Each structure stands twice: as C-alpha cells, then as structure tokens.
Amino acid sequence: MGERVAIVGAGQTLHRSRRLDVSAPELIDEAVQAALTDAGMGPDGIDAIVVGNMEHFEGIHLSDLWAVEGTGGVGKPQLKIATGGTTGSSLSQAAYYLVASGAFRTVLAVGWERLSDSEGETTTGIVTAFDPIYERPTLAGAVSGLAIMACQYQSKYGTRPEDAAEVVIQARENALRNPHAHLRKPVTTAEVLASPMLSTPMRYLDMCPTSDGAAAVLFTSRPGDRSAAWVRGVSGAHNHVYLGDVAEGAASFLNTLTIAAERAYKQAGVTSPREQFDVVEMYEPCTWAALEWAESLGLCAKGQAARLWGEGTTRLDGDLPVNPSGGVLCTNPIGATGLVRVAEGSLQVRGRAGERQVDGARLALTTGFGGSFWSEVMILGRDA
Amino acid sequence: MDIPDVEPVAVEGRIRIPYRWPAGKAGGRFLAALRDESRLLGQRCPKCARVAVPPRPRCLSCGAVADEWVPVGPEGELVSWTVARGGPAPVAWGLVRLDGADTGVLHRLLDVAPEALKSGMRMRAVLDGRRTGQITDIAGFAPAGGATCNR
Amino acid sequence: MQPVVILGAAQTRHAARRPEASYAELAFEVVADVLARTGVGHDRIDTVITASSDFWDGRTISDMSVQDAVGAAGKSASKVSMDGAFALVYGAARIASGAYRTCLVVAHGKASEGMPRAIASAAFDPIYERPLGPDDRVALGLQARRFLDLRGLGEEVLAEAAAQAWTAAASNPNAERREARTAVQVSSDALVADPLRGSQLAPDSDGACAILLADEQTAAQVAAASGREGGSTTVRLEGFGLSTDMHGLGDRDLGTAGVLPRAARSAYEQAGIHEPGRELDVAETYDASSAQTLLWREGLGLPPTGGPAWNPSGGAMGAQPGFATGLVRVAEVFERLARGEGRTGVAHGMTGFVGQAHCVWVLRRR
Numbered sequence: 001m002g003e004r005v006a007i008v009g010a011g012q013t014l015h016r017s018r019r020l021d022v023s024a025p026e027l028i029d030e031a032v033q034a035a036l037t038d039a040g041m042g043p044d045g046i047d048a049i050v051v052g053n054m055e056h057f058e059g060i061h062l063s064d065l066w067a068v069e070g071t072g073g074v075g076k077p078q079l080k081i082a083t084g085g086t087t088g089s090s091l092s093q094a095a096y097y098l099v100a101s102g103a104f105r106t107v108l109a110v111g112w113e114r115l116s117d118s119e120g121e122t123t124t125g126i127v128t129a130f131d132p133i134y135e136r137p138t139l140a141g142a143v144s145g146l147a148i149m150a151c152q153y154q155s156k157y158g159t160r161p162e163d164a165a166e167v168v169i170q171a172r173e174n175a176l177r178n179p180h181a182h183l184r185k186p187v188t189t190a191e192v193l194a195s196p197m198l199s200t201p202m203r204y205l206d207m208c209p210t211s212d213g214a215a216a217v218l219f220t221s222r223p224g225d226r227s228a229a230w231v232r233g234v235s236g237a238h239n240h241v242y243l244g245d246v247a248e249g250a251a252s253f254l255n256t257l258t259i260a261a262e263r264a265y266k267q268a269g270v271t272s273p274r275e276q277f278d279v280v281e282m283y284e285p286c287t288w289a290a291l292e293w294a295e296s297l298g299l300c301a302k303g304q305a306a307r308l309w310g311e312g313t314t315r316l317d318g319d320l321p322v323n324p325s326g327g328v329l330c331t332n333p334i335g336a337t338g339l340v341r342v343a344e345g346s347l348q349v350r351g352r353a354g355e356r357q358v359d360g361a362r363l364a365l366t367t368g369f370g371g372s373f374w375s376e377v378m379i380l381g382r383d384a
Numbered sequence: 385m386d387i388p389d390v391e392p393v394a395v396e397g398r399i400r401i402p403y404r405w406p407a408g409k410a411g412g413r414f415l416a417a418l419r420d421e422s423r424l425l426g427q428r429c430p431k432c433a434r435v436a437v438p439p440r441p442r443c444l445s446c447g448a449v450a451d452e453w454v455p456v457g458p459e460g461e462l463v464s465w466t467v468a469r470g471g472p473a474p475v476a477w478g479l480v481r482l483d484g485a486d487t488g489v490l491h492r493l494l495d496v497a498p499e500a501l502k503s504g505m506r507m508r509a510v511l512d513g514r515r516t517g518q519i520t521d522i523a524g525f526a527p528a529g530g531a532t533c534n535r
Numbered sequence: 536m537q538p539v540v541i542l543g544a545a546q547t548r549h550a551a552r553r554p555e556a557s558y559a560e561l562a563f564e565v566v567a568d569v570l571a572r573t574g575v576g577h578d579r580i581d582t583v584i585t586a587s588s589d590f591w592d593g594r595t596i597s598d599m600s601v602q603d604a605v606g607a608a609g610k611s612a613s614k615v616s617m618d619g620a621f622a623l624v625y626g627a628a629r630i631a632s633g634a635y636r637t638c639l640v641v642a643h644g645k646a647s648e649g650m651p652r653a654i655a656s657a658a659f660d661p662i663y664e665r666p667l668g669p670d671d672r673v674a675l676g677l678q679a680r681r682f683l684d685l686r687g688l689g690e691e692v693l694a695e696a697a698a699q700a701w702t703a704a705a706s707n708p709n710a711e712r713r714e715a716r717t718a719v720q721v722s723s724d725a726l727v728a729d730p731l732r733g734s735q736l737a738p739d740s741d742g743a744c745a746i747l748l749a750d751e752q753t754a755a756q757v758a759a760a761s762g763r764e765g766g767s768t769t770v771r772l773e774g775f776g777l778s779t780d781m782h783g784l785g786d787r788d789l790g791t792a793g794v795l796p797r798a799a800r801s802a803y804e805q806a807g808i809h810e811p812g813r814e815l816d817v818a819e820t821y822d823a824s825s826a827q828t829l830l831w832r833e834g835l836g837l838p839p840t841g842g843p844a845w846n847p848s849g850g851a852m853g854a855q856p857g858f859a860t861g862l863v864r865v866a867e868v869f870e871r872l873a874r875g876e877g878r879t880g881v882a883h884g885m886t887g888f889v890g891q892a893h894c895v896w897v898l899r900r901r
Contacts, residue, residue: 002632023408023662026441043447048777052616056595059403061588061658064616065887066782069440072447075794077777078892079625082589082616084596090613094625101631103536103624103775114406121401128589129596133395234634236611238583241559241603259609371599376611392554399593405661415662436786438663444781464684464789466676467729468669470652477673479681479785488785490664490677498729503684519663 002100003221004384006228007350009039010343015182015213015331018116024058028070028112028214031336035108035216038352039226046218047104048077050094051111052087053335056125058117070214071110084129085142085283086236087111088215088338089368089376095219096234096378105222111336112214122210129371131242142285143207145243145373147199149253150288154201156303159291161201163306165192167287168205168329170309174316175326177355182211183330192287206287213333215340229346232363233264233379239372246373254289257296257367257375264377265298268363273298278361279348280322281341283369284329294322297365316358324348324356338368342378349382410439413453419517424509426456426485437485438519457482458509459528464488467498474498480507480525494524536805538771539627540754541898542637542747543573544866549711549742549854551647558592558645558743563604565745566641573747574761580747581635583612586622586642586858590654605641618642618821619744619862620884620894626748627772636753640746644857646739658888660782671823674888675736676728678789679826683730685790690730694718696825697735697852704849709863711740711854735825742856744863748772770872774808774897776801782891789889792834798893799835802881806897811836815843816877819864821851821885828852835881835895843880847871861885865896872900 011034013019019027028051036043049071051064060066064073064080071078079098083090088111095109115122123141130136139145153159168187175181187205195204219231237256239246246253261273270276280299284290291305299320300308308314314322323329325344328337345364347353353361362383368376407415410427414437417423426435429443429450436443436450443450460482468475476498479488493501494510506528515521545568547553547561556564562585570576583605587597594600598614605612615622619642626640655671679693698718704710716734724732749757754769776798780787787793799811808814818837822828828850829839837843846852848867851860861884868880877900884894 002634020406021409023406023411023441026408026410029441054595055589055616056399056401058405059401059657060405060661061590061654062887065658065779065891066660068779068782069442069444072442073779074444074781075797076779077798078779079621079777080616081613081625082596083598083614093611094613094615097625097628097632097634100634101536101628103628103631117403117405118401119404124399124401125595128399128594129599131600132397132593136397236613237609238602238607238612240608241600245603256609260611371596372602374612394554397593403661407662411662438660438783444786463785464677464681465729466673466680466731467726468673468676469726469728470670470672477669477677479677479789481785487783490659490667490669490673490784492667503680518666520666 003102005096005099005219005221005231006223007217007346007380008220008223008226008228009035009041009218010346011035011038011216012180012340012343013213015180015211015333017182017211019212024114025067025070028067028110031214031216032070032072032110035218039218043072045106046076046108047106048098049073049108049110050079050081050091052081052091053112054082054084054087056128057122057334058114083370085334085370086338086368086374086376087335088340091339092217092342092378093234093236093376096231099219099221106218106220109217109219109339111339113333113335114212115210115333116212143199143202146286146289147202149292150201152253153288153292159306161193162189163310164206164287164291165189166309167290168192170315171323171327171329174324174356175330178325181326181330183209202286202288208285208328208332211331211333213336215336215343217339217343227350229349229380230384231378232381233268235260235263236376237374239374241372243372254293254296254373254375256373257293260375260377261297264379268379274300274320277320277363277365279324279358279364280320281325281345281364281366282322282327283338283341283367284327285369321358324358341366341368345380349380410441414439415517418521419515422511423455424457424482425453428452428454435485436487437482437489454484456484459483460507462503462505462507464503465493465501476501478525491522492524495526536628536631538773539630540749540751541770541772541869542575542749542754542757543569544746544869545569545572546709546744546863546866547742548709549740549856551711551738551740553741558643559601559604561645561743562601562641562643565743566605569745569747573757575747575757577606579637580606580639581637582610582629583607583639584622584626585614586617586619587614588616588858590657591644591649591857593649605639617886618858618860618884620865620882620896621886623746623862623865624775624777624894630748630750636750638748640748642859642862643743644859645741646857647741651739671888672728674784675824676731677784678889679731679824680729681790682826682830692829693730693735693825694722696828697721700828700846700849700852703847704853707848707853710849711738731824737823737851737855740854740856742854742859744859744866746862746866768873769901770869770898771901772896773899774802774805776895779892784888792830793890795831795834795890795893798895802895802897806899808897812838812842815879815881817844817847817868817871817880819846819848819850819867820883821861821864823851831883835883861894868898872898
C-alpha cells in the first residue's frame with residue numbers, strides 16, 4: 001500500500017468580492033506564503049505543485065503556466081487540475097495520490113479564482129459547462145440545477161423556506177469569527193425571505209457569493225514533528241453528462257455524495273458519521289444543498305436536516321458543527337472553494353482554527369461538489 | 385425505422401465574456417512609471433541581483449521579494465526575432481533585452497524591414513504619445529538611432 | 536513510485552477535421568478500442584483520468600462532457616488540464632498509491648472546433664503580452680531563430696528535420712500528414728514565422744488517445760485471462776520526470792532545451808538509465824516545430840545522429856491533436872515495445888509555449 005499522507009500547512013488569502021489590489025500571481029503568492037509559514041517550511045521543501053482554477057472565469061488559457069509566478073513552480077514539477085466546483089477538492093486528492101504513491105514526498109496544492117475579473121459574467125462562464133447543442137441554449141447556470149434539486153427536496157419533505165434560511169443565518173454567524181471569509185455580515189430569517197427570488201424556491205441569500213481568493217495546502221509523507229492532519233479517507237464519485245440522467249433513479253439528487261462518502265467512511269473506519277465526526281466542512285453552494293447533502297452524508301435521517309440546523313446541532317458550539325468557517329455560503333473563489341474546505345478541516349484537527357475552532361476536534365469530514373452533480377470526500381484526523 | 389445518413393450537423397457558438405485583469409502591486413508601479421514619467425523600470429532582486437522587466441511578485445530565479453527599482457533601457461539588444469505572416473500584413477516580433485535588465489521583453493518591431501533584422505542589433509523603445517498605463521504605451525521597438533516617440 | 540503496467544493503448548486516426556464526431560465521440564472511439572484490445576470490461580476500470588482543455592473545447596469543466604464517453608459515472612475521476620502525458624503521471628500515481636488496480640487515461644483535442652491561434656494568444660501574459668496580439672507561432676518563430684543563431688546553424692537543418700518527420704509520418708496510418716516530403720520541398724514552402732515554414736510546424740489536428748494502466752497483479756490476471764503469455768509482453772512505465780520553466784519567453788533562453796534535461800534526468804534516474812543514447816531503442820517527442828525536433832532530442836540527452844529510433848511515427852509533426860499529442864507519443868512507444876521492436880523507450884509530452892512544461896516517460900518491456 002501507499003505512503004501515509006498528512007497535511008502540515010494551510011494558507012488562505014483574505015477572500016473578498018474584489019481583490020483589485022493584487023494581480024493573480026500576487027494573490028496566489030499570498031496563500032502559498034501563508035501555507036509555508038503555517039508549516040514552518042521553506043519553498044525548497046516542496047517537491048511538486050498541483051494548481052487549479054477555471055480558465056473561463058479569468059479568460060486566461062494555460063493559467064497554471066502563467067500562475068507559476070505565484071505558486072513558486074519554476075523549476076519544479078507542476079500539474080494543473082481543473083474540474084469545476086470540485087477543482088479545490090480535486091487538487092487535494094491529486095496532491096494526496098501524488099504523495100501516497102511515493103512519486104513525491106511533499107506536494108503543495110494551490111487553488112485560486114478571481115471571479116471579479118469577469119465581474120457579472122460568472123454565470124456566462126458556468127453556462128458553457130453544458131452541452132452546446134441540447135442544454136446550453138436553455139440553462140441559466142449553476143442556479144437552475146440546484147433549484148430543481150431544491151424543488152424536488154422541498155416537495156418530498158415539506159421543508160419550509162425558513163428552514164433553509166437557518167443554514168445561511170448560522171453560516172454568516174460563523175463567518176464573523178473567520179477573518180478570511182468574504183461575507184461577514186449577519187442575516188435574519190426576514191432578510192433571507194425578503195431577498196430576490198432567483199429560481200423557485202431559491203432566493204438570493206440562499207445562494208453562495210462569487211469571490212476572489214486563493215488557498216494553499218501542504219501534503220507530505222514526512223511530517224516529522226510538525227502538527228499534522230492525517231488523511232484518513234479519500235474518495236469521489238462522478239456522474240452522467242446530462243442533468244436528465246443525473247437524478248434518474250437515484251435515492252437523492254446528489255447520489256454521488258452518498259457513494260463517495262460510503263467509500264471514504266470505510267477507509268476511515270467511520271460507521272456512525274453523526275457520532276464520529278467532530279466537525280464538517282461541507283461544500284454547500286446553497287442553503288437547500290446543505291440540507292439535502294447532510295442527509296446524503298448520513299449525518300441525519302432523510303428529511304431530518306431541517307431539525308439538525310433548527311435545533312442548533314450544527315452550530316459552532318453544537319454537537320456536530322457544520323462549516324465553522326462560514327462555508328461556501330460566505331466565501332466562494334471557485335477554484336479554491338473545495339480546497340478551503342480541506343484547509344479548514346485540517347486546521348480544525350490540528351487545533352489551529354483560531355476563533356472558529358471546534359473544541360477538541362479530532363476527526364473532520366470535508367466535501368467537494370461540482371460538474372453535473374459529482375462529489376469528492378476527504379476525511380482528516382488528528383490521529384494517523 | 386430506417387434513418388438515412390445525413391451530412392454532419394453543427395451548432396455555431398461564441399463565448400463572449402469581458403475581462404479585467406489587475407496588474408497588481410509590482411505591475412502597477414511599472415505601468416505608472418511608464419505612463420506618468422516615460423520611464424522604463426526594472427525590478428532588481430535584493431538577493432541575486434537579477435533585474436526583471438516586466439516585474440513579478442517574486443524573483444523567478446531565487447524566490448526573494450524584489451522591491452528595488454532601477455532604470456532600464458530605453459535601448460537594448462534584440463535577442464531573437466520573427467515575422468508572423470499569418471495575418472493580412474506581416475508583423476515583426478522581437479525579444480528585446482533592455483540595457484540594465486536580465487530578461488527580454490516581447491514586443492512588436494517597428495520601422496525595420498524583415499531583411500534588415502538581425503539578432504544582436506541595437507533597438508530602442510518607441511513610446512506612444514498617448515498614455516493609458518498599459519504595455520501598449522510602448523508602441524514597439526525600432527532600430528536604435530530613430531525617433532523615440534511615435535506621436 | 537513503483538512501476539505501473541500499460542495494458543493497452545488506442546488512438547484515433549488523426550485528421551485536420553472530424554466533423555462527423557463530437558470530441559466526446561472521439562474519446563469514446565479510443566476508450567472502446569482500448570477496452571476491446573485488452574479484453575478488459577468497463578466494470579474492471581477502477582478510476583479515470585482525462586486530459587482536456589476548456590478553451591479548446593469551448594466548454595468550462597470540459598471533463599464533464601466526456602464523462603459518459605469514458606464511463607466515469609459512479610467512479611472516482613479527475614482531469615489534468617494539460618497534455619495527456621502529464622495526465623498519465625496522475626493516473627500512474629493513483630495506481631501506485633494502492634487505492635486502485637486499473638486506471639483509464641484519456642486525452643482528446645479537436646482543433647477544428649475552435650480558433651487555435653486565438654486560443655494560444657489567450658495564454659500570453661494578460662498585462663504585458665496579450666494586448667500586443669502574439670500567438671503560438673510567434674513563440675515558435677522566436678525559438679527557432681534563437682536556436683539557429685545560438686548555434687550558428689543555417690535554416691537547412693530545419694528543413695532536414697521536417698523532411699524526416701514527414702517521411703516517417705507517411706507510413707503512419709494514424710498521422711494526419713501522410714505524404715513524404717524532401718528537404719528541398721520543405722524549403723520551398725512559404726514562411727509562416729521566420730525562420731519556420733508551414734511544413735516545419737505541427738498541424739492542428741482532431742484526435743484522441745487512451746491508455747489503460749494496471750498494477751502488476753491485475754496485469755498478470757488480464758494476461759492470463761486473455762490466454763496471452765503473461766510477462767513476456769508486459770510494458771511498464773518505469774520512470775517519469777516533470778519540469779516547469781518560467782512563463783515569459785524573455786525570461787528563458789529559447790535557444791536551449793530549457794528545463795527538459797531536468798525532467799529527463801528524473802525519468803532516467805528512476806528507470807536506471809545512464810546512457811540514454813545507447814540504452815534507449817525508441818524516442819517519441821512532442822515537437823511543435825522542426826526546431827523543437829532538434830532541441831528536444833538534445834534535451835533528452837540523445838546524440839544528434841544515431842541512437843534510438845527517432846520519432847518513427849513522425850512525431851507531433853505528423854499530427855497534433857491538442858492535449859492528446861503527448862499521450863500519443865507514449866502510445867507509439869508502447870506499441871513499438873509491445874511488438875518487440877526494442878526493449879526501452881522514451882516518450883515526451885509538453886504544455887505551454889515552446890516547452891514551458893515538459894513531461895518525460897521511460898517505458899520498458901519485461
């Protein structure tokens with residue numbers, strides 16, 4: 001079998017709606033330096049780099065090769081991974097496998113995005129993900145697929161809009177404790193329900209923002225005496241191309257999350273996720289997704305997620321805190337978003353999450369979401 | 385049901401997204417000096433002394449933060465050249481290493497016939513009379529000895 | 536990293552235009568072919584790595600459109616947005632990690648659907664270079680000129696290298712260019728980017744390539760099930776190297792092989808190769824121009840003449856199907872070794888302008 005792999009450093013930029021003060025390489029450099037500082041490591045300690053963003057959001061082709069000016073990739077092996085929303089989680093998985101295989105001892109994963117570069121046109125970029133002949137002429141970007149999912153979920157369980165609102169209310173509260181988070185302003189149920197309707201039942205405040213930001217995470221098979229978060233489970237499950245094939249016959253809209261989670265749980269020896277995980281950093285692009293996907297992850301029974309949030313279980317001081325960072329609902333630099341989940345999960349089990357630290361966190365669940373409803377999962381533990 | 389063979393069918397499309405790219409801290413300095421003072425600045429690495437044009441967040445040779453600025457050019461040496469002939473008219477391109485710099489700048493070559501181009505020849509930056517704070521404030525590079533401003 | 540076995544490889548017949556097939560169908564073509572060749576069913580594919588470019592495909596998340604073609608649903612899959620030879624690194628690592636027994640690596644490129652020059656232009660620095668409107672051929676011309684000047688060579692060396700590539704490609708059924716040309720014919724071609732002429736540039740092609748990887752144990756099972764002699768025809772990936780150079784053309788010396796020797800050294804070290812010119816039987820490189828044919832040969836540590844069979848497929852000068860180009864080089868070396876033509880070979884992939892990133896693989900038949 002392969003090498004055991006640990007995360008020994010994580011760094012993030014301050015994520016904001018516009019980081020006009022820095023170029024993309026400078027933005028990336030901020031995250032890379034923060035990760036190196038966190039690990040107490042110099043750039044010479046990095047054997048290879050994996051980097052990712054989505055080219056249509058910045059309009060730069062071969063963006064990885066331009067980004068070497070920020071990643072420190074000159075002279076080193078560097079691979080570009082770009083899988084849409086999952087880009088960040090895919091980067092963490094690529095870094096994991098490159099280290100576990102023995103190909104490299106220490107690999108730096110760097111995810112970044114500058115959604116302000118195509119300000120107002122992020123959706124124009126996302127729409128191009130869909131089939132140009134059958135889907136693109138009629139789709140409205142990321143919102144439409146998620147709204148269909150939310151509609152299906154709502155009609156199945158009678159979940160109320162205010163139940164979904166609770167997710168963003170808690171996320172915004174958590175973001176106040178996270179200096180890196182983009183949206184750091186509390187919201188109320190009334191504000192969420194009064195925000196503009198995007199696509200029934202999803203309102204503006206149910207949806208994640210678009211951010212500028214970067215994240216960097218160091219994976220190594222030789223942590224030495226560094227504070228380490230051990231990778232305990234890694235999995236993913238992909239999907240079909242067309243939205244019509246995605247939900248067909250599946251137990252939940254995001255069936256891939258259940259498949260990926262079950263595989264990762266098995267690797268990590270997790271049989272009772274609700275009890276065993278101390279913290280969850282979930283990729284929730286909208287409030288409704290958080291509800292349905294908590295169920296896909298087996299954190300509660302089907303249709304019970306509203307109670308999980310409503311009863312405060314998911315709060316920072318609750319029994320199973322979900323997204324103490326504020327999650328994707330507060331911060332979304334797309335190519336970095338999934339990696340931020342892994343970075344936050346690693347900080348939690350290393351006890352370095354600052355004001356958003358979950359007391360005594362030892363086992364963290366992180367997820368990534370992207371493409372045509374596909375999923376990736378990484379489990380991190382204080383113990384190897 | 386019999387389906388006859390058909391000619392391949394295709395749907396035409398074009399992705400139209402406007403972009404705006406911040407030049408950043410180092411780039412802002414370089415472009416502002418070009419726009420406001422007609423000066424070409426190089427970024428000197430305090431550790432290995434490499435002078436880079438245009439500037440980068442860090443020295444690409446040694447990784448140190450390079451925040452010293454030195455004047456470079458406006459003359460330099462043509463490191464390599466080519467004439468792109470794919471468009472309506474041939475366009476001469478060159479890599480010019482400005483005096484005082486260790487790197488070459490990619491730009492268009494002006495006022496020179498393709499037959500006269502020779503690696504190693506001396507070139508001079510020609511600035512555009514109208515400044516916008518972009519790389520096009522340099523109109524191109526012409527053989528040294530000619531005009532320094534095109535408008 | 537432990538060696539990984541190549542079970543099989545497949546490539547399309549590359550062409551300037553394949554209007555009857557979408558790029559997902561090109562990917563499907565090679566996946567169906569490699570599964571048929573190896574007798575391995577979809578149910579035995581554990582994981583999939585694809586290589587594609589969102590700009591070339593005109594589609595963000597371009598891996599999404601080939602998911603069904605490569606059979607990724609329900610499986611863990613990922614995409615390396617670089618030349619397919621680089622994607623093979625990730626595929627091999629997934630197996631060497633012990634997490635998967637088989638991995639399908641698929642790359643596609645369909646130049647005819649987009650505007651190759653405009654797409655290349657979008658890869659230049661957006662602040663300092665792109666507003667001037669350069670494209671990939673400007674970069675190739677600058678490299679070729681610097682290469683000739685640095686060594687005091689005349690343009691005839693480019694014509695000779697091109698003629699050799701055209702002649703080799705003429706007997707490669709998968710090549711787009713299948714017409715032998717002499718150095719004199721090549722020299723009479725119109726200049727595209729001095730000193731390069733049209734026939735000294737790789738074409739823009741439509742095509743795809745798939746390689747199926749497995750661990751040793753699974754490879755032995757597959758060989759046994761197919762009734763073939765297990766072991767005698769096993770070709771393994773025994774070493775790889777990756778290297779990345781600076782982005783700016785003016786930051787590098789374009790007259791040299793840049794960081795390619797670094798990648799080659801790593802691959803040779805892992806495979807235990809000390810004298811590549813003597814120990815290698817075949818070499819396939821991603822040469823986007825005739826200058827690169829000569830530069831990469833040097834960068835791989837091979838002598839100017841003699842040494843291994845050099846780009847017997849015609850190399851990328853015969854067909855350049857985008858991100859599939861480097862993976863095709865690996866497939867070509869694999870096929871040759873699997874047929875018993877030589878024991879050890881090197882395959883080279885590249886991404887970025889004039890060799891900013893290189894990937895080198897050493898394959899060996901056991």
